[in-house]
Amino acid sequence: MTARIVAAFSYIMFVCSVNGIQFYSKTSNALDLGHTDDNDSGILQLPAYLVFYNKSYSSLVVCNNGMISLQTNSPFRCKTPKNGIPNSHQTLIGPFISDVDTRPPNSGKVYYELSTSPSLLARAREDITLTYRDETFNPTLLIIATYDHVGYYPQNTDKLNTYQVVLATNGATSYALFLYNAIEWTRSTSGSANVGFNEGDGIRWFVTPITNLATLPQTSNVNVPGLYVYRIDGTEIPAAPASILYPYGVAAGDASLPPADASSVLVALQQSINLYGSSVSSVYVNTDGFISAANLGGSVSNPTGFPTANGLFIAPFWANVDTTCAGKVYYRETNDSTLLQRALAEIRRGYAADSFSPARLLVVTWAQVGYYNCQLDKTNTFQAIIASGGGTSYVLFIYDTMQWMNGDSSGVGQTGISAGDGTNYFSLYGSGTSSVLSLPIQSNVAKSGLFVFAGTAKLYPFGVSQSDTAGTSDFSPSVSFSFRHHNLLSNLCYVYKNGYISFDKGFGSSPVPYSLQDYTVPADVVIAPYWSDTSTAVGGAYYYRTTTSESLLQRASAEIQSLFGVKFRATNLLIATWNKMAYRYRLSYDGSVNTFQAVVATDGIISYLIYLYDTLQWHRSSFITNKMSSPQVGFAIDGTVLTMPQSGSSDALSLTYSSNKHVPGMTLYAVPANPLAYFRVWFPHGKGHSTNMKHIHHKLGGAKANVKAEKGRHPGRKGELATSLKRKPFHIRKFATTRAKLPMLSWASE
Secondary structure: OOOOOOOOOOOEEOOOOOOOOOOOOOOOOOEEOOOOEOOEOOOEEEEEEEEEOOEEEEEEEEEOOOEEEOOOOOOOOOOOOOOOHHHOOOOEEEEEEOOEEOOOOOOOOEEEEEEOOHHHHHHHHHHHOOOOOOOOOOOOEEEEEEEEEEEEOOOEEEEEEEEEEEEEEOOOOEEEEEEEEEOOOOEEOOEEOEEEEEOOOOOOEEEOOOOOHHHHHHEEOOOOOOEEEEEOOOOOOOOOOOOOOOOOOHHHOOEEOOOOOOOEEEEEEEEEEEEOOEEEEEEEEEOOOEEEOOOOOOOOOOOOOOOOOOOOEEEEEEOOEEOOOOOEEEEEEEOOHHHHHHHHHHHOOOOOOOOOOOOEEEEEEEEEEEEOOOEEEEEEEEEEEEEEEOOEEEEEEEEEEEOOOEOOOOOEOEEEEEOOOOOOEEEOOOOOOHHHHHHHHOOOOOOOOEEEEEOOOOOOOOOHHHOOEEOOOOEOOOEEEEEEEOOEEEEEEEEEOOOEEEEOOOOOOOOOOOOHHHOOOOOOEEEEEEEOOEEOOOOOEEEEEEEOOHHHHHHHHHHHHHHHOOOOOOOEEEEEEEEEEEEOOOOOOOOOOEEEEEEEEEOOOOEEEEEEEEEEOOOOOOOOOOOOOOOEEEEEEOOEEEEOOOOOOHHHHHHHHOEOOOOOOEEEEEEOOOOOOOOOEEOOOOOOOOOOOOOEEEOOOHHHHHHHHHHHHOOOOOOOEEOOOOOOOOOEEOOEEOOOOOOOOOOOOO
8 A cells, every 4th residue: 555645534624612622531540651751651551452553452652742652662662753654663643743841840741541431431432433333333441641731842831732642442443532622832843743643664654634733623534623533453544434324226225317417206205204394295306416396307407505496495415416427316215124223313313303203214315426517527425314204304414425516517516405485494504615525524413424404493392281380470480490601600590471581580570672782781691582572362371390301301412412512411401481472462463473492401510502493473563662673582691692693673583494403493502601611603594694693792791800810820821802703604603702721631530
């Protein structure tokens, strides 16, 4: 094999939490190398083999210089390669090979241990399956080395790096995980740093394609900022992950479309598809990367974007596909029990799926398809899986290889789902841009290349039958619920008929919606899923309860984890539901009602907000005069105010089709425990979305003092205040202030 820099995965930049990726925790067995230069751990005997480049190793050495050496008897085992990885004959694993120098007392240290902790083994398995569909891999041993705020030669501490390497093995299969929290320096007087692997034979080696190593905490090969996962036991690193495509082709019982620039075939379904309020018993599979209720033939070969008309439109990659010279389009409907179980498991990666049980799958595969006009130098392979049963459907998009983004004379491919009414739709971030090429390493359910969508958001169970309390006046009595925000703790709240919740203090009679901008006092906590002037005169009601129901805690945790990529486990929920609420009217009422829900999920330290919209038919009351004429949607917490783009206008009705979680009607927010943390806000394309976010306000208050305090503890570090936001649809943006300096890493001991 010719040595080369292999880019087996694409890499993508993310904006992530200022505190960085969560490291594997240190146990009481951890040792450190002390304050040193060029020191190592000595030979560590392993209780299970580590397999590296097809060889089994029973010992290794943790080196101060950002690597693990497998040449345990070599006097040069921990020397920094002078001419880079490819020209070195050292057998090594290098998360950040460089001349690390921890001799100064204000530098951190290098920690290491061999671990069989069940919780850490379980986490490693989960992290590995983000990319490698190795569902059978169960590690028995972890080798963990953590470089905690380490300086560089000679004895420099003006910049510090924090990173970790975790080697996971079961004696036969091995993986390496590189985790990066902060990379402030990339070279010492000895030269530039290197990241990669070397077998030591001068032939087999791998160097990361990331050219700017300072961006390692914001990049990834598994869709988790700061995390890289590699399988290392084979003949090549990184070993290609197993395909996540469902079986397809003639051997799987598929039919196929004839080779063509644009063609479609009608597929009669034994199980109806139910999405966006539509129920269809037949669909057209089109060469151009979409499935539609109407026969569109070649009339939409040029992807003009969303929304579309002419009925339900499902597009994993709507582009000018041409299979005349390359590729095929396959399709089948199946009730294969193994595939049904797999689909349900993948749906539940992001959604509790309630009692959903798929009866049939429609599997459509665009395999190695070329682009117009008969081009085959680049090909794409992707799938759409539609799982249906019991009047409910979910859609899975799977991306294996994406090498081209547009035909010779057409626009860039579009990805999303449209109700087909010319108004409502849902589009993935990056649709219509070059970002579609990175779809194989993106996900909304923490599994690269896989996206799962529900037709509409499903409310958490509510009502008297669920032990809810039904509101009987403008607002509830105080409800006991602990909610931590910005290092403050609230222990009670009030639920209001008019579609909002306040903490710590009540507002008396339920006010009609003022602007959330009026609530910028640090003590104000207002959660407003749809603050409007409501009426229960025609039969609507509002309900509330706190719950520790295990099934609901699991659902909330899964939904939060799939968006934020965090290890979050809810321990308590506050659920408030406004069911069939009418607007307050003077003379006449047209029958319009709204049904929506707010869920506050907390683990006692961190809290999240989940807004769910089932039905929105009205946006203003005929009574409102001098106050906000349309609903306020967002929150005001301790002087931080965020309102959705639809807030305060008729565009609020589009919330049933908007989302930051690929589930129309669902929006999630993180509520940081620290005011210096980031808010992660992810907005989609869709009806009523303006090009600039409005009404975002942040008052620093005590945050400025905290920044100054941080700067005082760490001289020479400048605080950075990032209070501006530019809204780009469906992207993560930072909101609030950044830390002046990351604290020394701490672990929770097991």
